[in-house]
Amino acid sequence: MWDYTDKVQEHFLHPRNVGELPGANAVGEVGSLACGDALKLFLKISPDGIIEDASFQTFGCASAIASSSALTELIKGKSVEEASKITNKDIAAYLGGLPKEKMHCSVMGEEALEAAIRNWKGLPPREQEEEGRLVCKCFGVTDTQIRKAIRENGLTTVDEVTNFTKAGGACGDCREQIQDILDEERGAAKSFTEIKPVTRPMSNIQRMQNVMRVLDEDIRPRLAQDGGDIELVDMEGTKVVVAMRGACSSCRASQLTIKDLVEKTLREQVDPAINVVEA
Amino acid sequence: MSDIVKGDSVIYLDNNATTRVAPEVVEVMLPLFSELYGNASSMHTFGGQMSHFVNEARANVAGLLGARPEEIVFTSCGTESDSTAVFSAVETQPEKKHFITTRVEHPAVIALGNLLEKRGYDVTWLGVDSRGRLDLDELARSIRKDTALVSIMYANNETGTVFPVDDIARIVKERGALLHVDAVQAVGKEPIDLSRTPIDFLALSGHKLHAPKGVGVLYVRKGTRFRPFLRGGHQERGRRAGTENVPYIVGLGKACELAGSAMAQERTQVAALRDKLERGLLAAIPNAIVNGDVEHRLPNTSSIAFESVEGEAILLMLNEFGICASSGSACTSGSLEPSHVLRAMGVPFTYAHGSIRFSLSRYTTEAEIDKVLEVMPGVIKTLREISPFTRRG
Ligand SMILES: Cc1ncc(COP(=O)(O)O)c(C=O)c1O
Ligand code: FES
Numbered sequence: 001m002w003d004y005t006d007k008v009q010e011h012f013l014h015p016r017n018v019g020e021l022p023g024a025n026a027v028g029e030v031g032s033l034a035c036g037d038a039l040k041l042f043l044k045i046s047p048d049g050i051i052e053d054a055s056f057q058t059f060g061c062a063s064a065i066a067s068s069s070a071l072t073e074l075i076k077g078k079s080v081e082e083a084s085k086i087t088n089k090d091i092a093a094y095l096g097g098l099p100k101e102k103m104h105c106s107v108m109g110e111e112a113l114e115a116a117i118r119n120w121k122g123l124p125p126r127e128q129e130e131e132g133r134l135v136c137k138c139f140g141v142t143d144t145q146i147r148k149a150i151r152e153n154g155l156t157t158v159d160e161v162t163n164f165t166k167a168g169g170a171c172g173d174c175r176e177q178i179q180d181i182l183d184e185e186r187g188a189a190k191s192f193t194e195i196k197p198v199t200r201p202m203s204n205i206q207r208m209q210n211v212m213r214v215l216d217e218d219i220r221p222r223l224a225q226d227g228g229d230i231e232l233v234d235m236e237g238t239k240v241v242v243a244m245r246g247a248c249s250s251c252r253a254s255q256l257t258i259k260d261l262v263e264k265t266l267r268e269q270v271d272p273a274i275n276v277v278e279a
Numbered sequence: 280m281s282d283i284v285k286g287d288s289v290i291y292l293d294n295n296a297t298t299r300v301a302p303e304v305v306e307v308m309l310p311l312f313s314e315l316y317g318n319a320s321s322m323h324t325f326g327g328q329m330s331h332f333v334n335e336a337r338a339n340v341a342g343l344l345g346a347r348p349e350e351i352v353f354t355s356c357g358t359e360s361d362s363t364a365v366f367s368a369v370e371t372q373p374e375k376k377h378f379i380t381t382r383v384e385h386p387a388v389i390a391l392g393n394l395l396e397k398r399g400y401d402v403t404w405l406g407v408d409s410r411g412r413l414d415l416d417e418l419a420r421s422i423r424k425d426t427a428l429v430s431i432m433y434a435n436n437e438t439g440t441v442f443p444v445d446d447i448a449r450i451v452k453e454r455g456a457l458l459h460v461d462a463v464q465a466v467g468k469e470p471i472d473l474s475r476t477p478i479d480f481l482a483l484s485g486h487k488l489h490a491p492k493g494v495g496v497l498y499v500r501k502g503t504r505f506r507p508f509l510r511g512g513h514q515e516r517g518r519r520a521g522t523e524n525v526p527y528i529v530g531l532g533k534a535c536e537l538a539g540s541a542m543a544q545e546r547t548q549v550a551a552l553r554d555k556l557e558r559g560l561l562a563a564i565p566n567a568i569v570n571g572d573v574e575h576r577l578p579n580t581s582s583i584a585f586e587s588v589e590g591e592a593i594l595l596m597l598n599e600f601g602i603c604a605s606s607g608s609a610c611t612s613g614s615l616e617p618s619h620v621l622r623a624m625g626v627p628f629t630y631a632h633g634s635i636r637f638s639l640s641r642y643t644t645e646a647e648i649d650k651v652l653e654v655m656p657g658v659i660k661t662l663r664e665i666s667p668f669t670r671r672g
Contacts, residue, residue: 002591012595033668036589057667058666059665060589061589064592162615231627233625233626234625
């Protein structure tokens with residue numbers, strides 16, 4: 001059982017500013033269903049750059065909901081300039097602290113705010129730029145994000161990095177790399193000059209998000225015409241595991257549907273290397 | 280802890296995590312903490328009489344399982360029983376380097392599979408289908424000449440899915456391998472008769488059947504070669520060293536006796552309440568699915584996945600109403616991924632994170648189920664209003 005502060009409890013049970021925001025002119029989206037938490041932040045920013053209103057939609061645990069609620073309260077009325085200085089620490093502090101395993105919820109808030117502000121400025125979402133090197137493929141975390149968390153929060157161990165960024169929290173394959181980054185950062189005064197941008201292939205998370213988008217926007221509506229539906233079960237690299245639902249699941253032609261419709265569409269729209277199999 | 284929350288003030292639907300100690304069990308244990316504190320190994324009557332109590336408990340446990348008393352070894356918990364069985368099988372057959380288990384075991388067995396793998400064993404992890412069922416042909420094909428042990432749970436703690444243990448035992452025996460069954464969730468809920476089902480080792484845990492935490496049993500079939508896990512004194516006829524935990528063993532004996540007479544109640548009354556709960560929730564809440572094999576399931580368990588909401592958030596809202604359940608979501612366990620059981624079943628992410636397990640007991644009342652049915656739709660609705668993934672419109 002988590003030791004949540006009364007403030008976390010209160011913001012979880014009575015979240016402020018929930019739902020879509022009519023007239024919003026900036027939206028920031030981070031996380032995904034697959035990762036277990038996601039936050040969509042809506043901002044209404046006046047022409048002179050004041051955040052007049054803010055709202056959120058969050059999928060996640062109590063601390064994710066409370067962090068989102070706190071974030072909207074923190075930024076309302078601030079200028080974009082002021083708001084962009086808000087970090088995960090401010091969110092956690094506003095809530096009277098978060099359990100250390102839950103710090104990533106506050107980081108998600110900071111990232112959603114950053115994404116929304118970029119959106120308002122007309123900049124592309126972060127992921128589409130080459131922002132550092134992908135370190136954790138399970139959660140799609142780059143070294144830039146890890147370094148930022150280390151510096152802003154004075155992190156010293158791999159477990160702390162996991163608590164703040166989730167990196168390292170699933171298969172654990174990236175833990176050694178995280179340790180290397182920690183070592184580098186510790187000796188940063190000497191060795192750290194700049195992070196070289198590296199061109200990188202699509203991360204698993206990006207691919208998964210793209211697959212989910214194409215499934216939802218393109219494939220599901222087409223299947224629905226025949227009373228069928230499809231669900232994403234799992235993804236490993238370019239292997240996409242799906243389950244057919246509704247009319248499709250019993251339809252003998254479902255194998256055909258998977259290859260001819262689903263795989264073909266995903267290969268065209270997401271990644272030519274994709275291979276679709278049924279769960 | 281500032282405010283202590285007592286059992287009689289909550290609706291306790293988390294009996295697969297642990298159960299309340301039956302009042303009858305408490306009663307038989309109490310004198311063993313006060314005036315009857317002797318050591319069963321002592322020469323004097325005051326201590327020696329304890330072995331009489333222990334053996335009476337042993338007979339009760341054996342009775343519930345259809346075993347002989349000498350096949351019952353008392354341990355400290357289900358986990359110890361699992362470890363003892365696996366290490367015994369491995370140590371008595373050093374030439375065999377293959378271990379078979381499933382992807383959906385309790386961590387008490389998963390961790391042993393991982394350890395054996397590290398030590399160079401070849402481990403076969405049997406998968407399950409979307410309803411949590413094993414492929415028995417795959418099991419049959421997997422057994423080899425060098426298979427040291429097959430370890431398969433009787434019933435899954437998260438979904439309640441019951442494996443066809445009779446068929447599994449037949450398949451394993453026909454191929455000459457040893458079989459360990461983790462029956463921690465099944466004992467007292469599923470009829471088990473070890474005089475008819477050829478199982479070599481079977482684990483149970485006291486606190487899942489209304490005895491205290493910290494006492495368990497390993498059944499070791501007569502004639503099965505055995506190596507103790509804990510070495511030292513000759514308690515339990517040399518099979519488990521350490522002074523017997525007499526009060527807990529006696530409590531477990533009583534709990535087994537009670538379980539035997541309450542079995543029918545578990546399978547009718549408890550099952551009926553579980554079904555009422557499940558049907559009511561599915562009828563009132565759209566986009567909810569049942570996890571597991573509904574046709575072969577523990578009578579007390581229902582695991583339901585709610586689309587596009589997260590389990591910890593559901594549990595904390597239920598907690599506000601004094602309702603205790605558990606979840607297969609990542610956030611509650613402190614891990615960042617949904618439960619290995621739901622992932623092995625291929626439950627879609629949209630659902631896996633929002634899975635809630637309700638587990639009843641014979642102490643669950645209809646009024647409590649009605650209360651949950653009243654509260655739960657509102658909880659899911661509230662969280663779905665917050666979620667960006669809710670199907671709207
Ligand atoms: C299937 C299963 N095996 C083993 C155990 C471990 O039992 P104990 O807590 O007594 O060590 C549990 C308890 O959660 C269980 O559900
Ligand atoms: S790659 Fe980071 S946890 Fe798997």
